[in-house]
Amino acid sequence: MSDDAGRHGPKGEFRRERSTPLPPEEPGRSARSGRITVPGAGVRRRRNGLLLMSVLSVLVLLASGTSWAITGWMSGSINRFDVFGGLSDGDRPDETGGLTFLVIGSDSRDEMSTEDQNALSVGSTPGQRSDSMMLVRLNHERDHLTVVGLPRDLWVDIPGEGEDKINAAYAYGGPGLAVQTVESVTDVRVDHYVEVDFNGFVDVVDALDGIEVCLPEAIQDPKAQLDMEAGTHQVDGVEALAFARTRATARGDLDRIDRQQQVLSAMLDKAMSSQTLSDPGKLTAFLDSSLSSVTVDEGLTTSAINDLAYQMRDLDLKDVTFAQVPISDMDHWTPRGDVALLWDEPAAREMFAAINADRPLEAPEPEAEDDGGKDDEPVPADVGLRVFNGTATPGLGARLDDSFTTAGFNVTDPAENWTDRSVERTEVRYGPGEEALAEYVSGTLPGSETVEDGTLDEGLQVVIGFDYTTFEAPTAPTAQAGAEPEAAPSAPDTTTARDNICA
Template structure:
């Protein structure tokens, strides 16, 4: 919040969070409505910050383009150092140009929120701070690759000087320094930097970047927050993205939440990179202005947080890998009676050794395997063995629209039911073609969705694949339709494991694989 206003303002729900005009004359936290009856929160710049930015831009406009760019970056670095909170986290000093390990902690901080905000965000009213999310971010030696490892919050580990507890207790028992020591002991990695973000910071980052696109393969019905989503793909603003990333109201609880958090981060990264945010001083300034005050970092990082961001401007989503610590027991009963999670110690040790050695967790796919024949009008299920070998996306990750292309009444509804039984998502009611004269069943898909379309076509005997100008996967049912068979996907990094299945190996996927395909 700004220095001159710590209150909460009820605002127009129709005003976008990133609208400069809406921010021109206000400071503090702006609260407005959203489609879920929640709130939209956006950090307002102080008058002093606005005048400083204007002064820099006016001065820079009188200079050459080169001087303008360097002047803005210099101002941003100076501004960042003055705005960001610092903490002595006990991190290990390292060469900023070498390999780095960063501990990212999301805190469930509520002390400085008003009662109204706590109620609207469903955070409760307990005093204190709790660690809700922990991730280790590894930057390779040349900073060309990033690996993000999620540490389940219920991991049962040794906390130095405190005995064994869930890993998220380290922060509440000893703040940033104890969290850093605990993660170092558990992973064997030296932690070079520490970044802490609270719930308002998360909301501001999402809104500053323009929202995120997410997809859920299962329904979400969180009775606590009243947040609900049916299977499908959605554009979420900061508040709804917070609910999406925090909810545990699915079968695998925290492990499902980790998948959603990794998906949200991938979407944020993709949005930032596609919009050139990290390489554009003006866009970087807007992002920094809305988020800096909500971050707490170690002393060394505070001096050059934007410099580190600048080093990553050429990283693509293919260069970012996500993994979760391998689990031996997902329902461990601790001596205290708590339900916790036990790591597979041997597999976890191997994972962190590979990370420290910059060994890629996701191997590049050879060009010969990625090449596929032209899919147009090609029967995909005429050879079930070869078709199954090519499948990479499981039915649970694919949303399908059904269109009845025949004069047979009810065929669309029957096809929808068949697809749902085979594990596909069919969120909308079937439609009809004009004219209704289709003989063959056709699976139509937009560019870039061939992998998902192959899975659908493999499940429908005799179906043809065809790329088309459609918004998503579409099945046009013909008179030759005979039903849907279940298909098996051998390797599906983005699939959701069953609730009781431990992950004894570190299944990794890139941010590109994590991004929802519309």
């Protein structure tokens, strides 16, 4: 999909005038003494509280672990917007114990100079769209984050607008419609909204003195001015933006989500392992870059950020799980003639149900069927048997032998004549512990009976009697005529932030 995101109808685009908050005259200095204020040891120990806000701002670290030291500056620096005011609570998913954030990477160029547009290789497309989307779930215990990437070309139903790619929701109706769309297709309630733009992304990476990324194969994208060989690279903000935005690889948008998750993990690692949080100059530059480029909902107050930072003070990189929605079709032709993505609905439903319930994103357990207290019914391959002809009709044993083999039974030896050639009723003979298998086989031979034979060690014996008329091959317990069995939802591929860093 091109950056212009298609045509979005007569309603026009969502546009918002940005606020222009100002930091103190000399950020990081005490207003009364003029001295640089260094966060105390207790605050530095809470550095992992940065983790939440770094994920929420899509690669922008809000440094909430130290925010109480500069509360006034922080409150005046963050842009806020009434995201949820137009949403009817009765039409939204139910609240759960965890907190879910919708994170938007905005591709607006309207406030960028031509020089900046050229320097960042982002083009000059007017208007504002969501260039990337993530659902970030903080569990009820506040000890784990799950980050799910939503491909911007995902074909969904946008409330009031009809079917379109999911990133078109932002262009149609701004943050409110973006939230409404994500809630309607995932059934996950969004509690908070965070948005960051191109310039903010670049500034934050540069405030960290760059990050390290690694490539399994080379990428060449003239449009993004990106030419990187396979291997490990130290990149600045401009290079990191190109790396995170390019789609010039085999899986397009899906590969891009993987790279965005790698960049986010690298930024987390750099911020938490470097001197950024203890060096006053670096911290001031870092916060100034982060806060001024972020827009959040009105409910995400400074106090709320501080509370979350304290609750999450012990989080580590291993406690952040990344995934993306499972895709069933990467080349879905839309009615208007362009290509979009379709997600795997059963697997997606399972994923978002797990997120709502704060369950790990792993393969679902198969549902147990009500069998009335009986053991699971066997399948033909489980049954070893041998056929004997107890009648005077020649070739009858061989024909039944073939029927069992065709149905998938494990026929151990060719059919033979029984010692008695005048057996009245067909018998399925079994040894100790094999009664269930004998009953299963008897069900394929109308009118037959099961007979326990203590001399049999293993395997069954089928003795054909004069009452034998037909063989009825068994069907799968849940199979329906003409219907394909439904595949169980597969588990999404997941990684942790620690997995994603190059080291």
